[in-house]
Amino acid sequence: MGRILCLDLGERRVGLAISDETQTIAQSLDTITFKNEPDLIATLKRIAAEHNISEIVIGNPISLAGKKTKRSNMVDSFQAKLQKFIDLPIKLFDERFTSQLAIRILSETYRKPHRKKAAIDKLAATIILEDYIAAKNKN
Secondary structure, three states, rough: OOOEEEEEEEOOOOEEEEEOOOOOOOOEEEEEEOHHHHHHHHHHHHHHHHOOOOOOOOEEOOOOOOOHHHHHHOOOOHHHHHHHHHOEEEEEEEEHHHHHHHHHHHOOOOHHHHHHHHHHHHHHHHHHHHHHHHHHHOO
């Protein structure tokens, strides 16, 4: 059983989290700042190879009503592009409220906005991965 890599995909940054080998514990990785999708895909391929990734989960920013949004359409498009270059299962998972929870948790930790944004992204990815692991283990 390999590790799960989770992405909290933004327009310029991607928060990353990874599971342990047993897929029971989630921990944060770095936040990646990228210039374009080909560079991001190359970085994700390298990370997947380095960490023995067996599955990728991308946070799906659907609306509170459970409907597609402009951002979720962007995530769908990125998932399709990534799937062409990485031969692993790539799943979408509901990420509603994860950024707000991360902001609440980190509200007093970081005073400088640029540091806080990167921390929020990787903590949000960790929360998404924890929720995904919990849902997967229920089944």
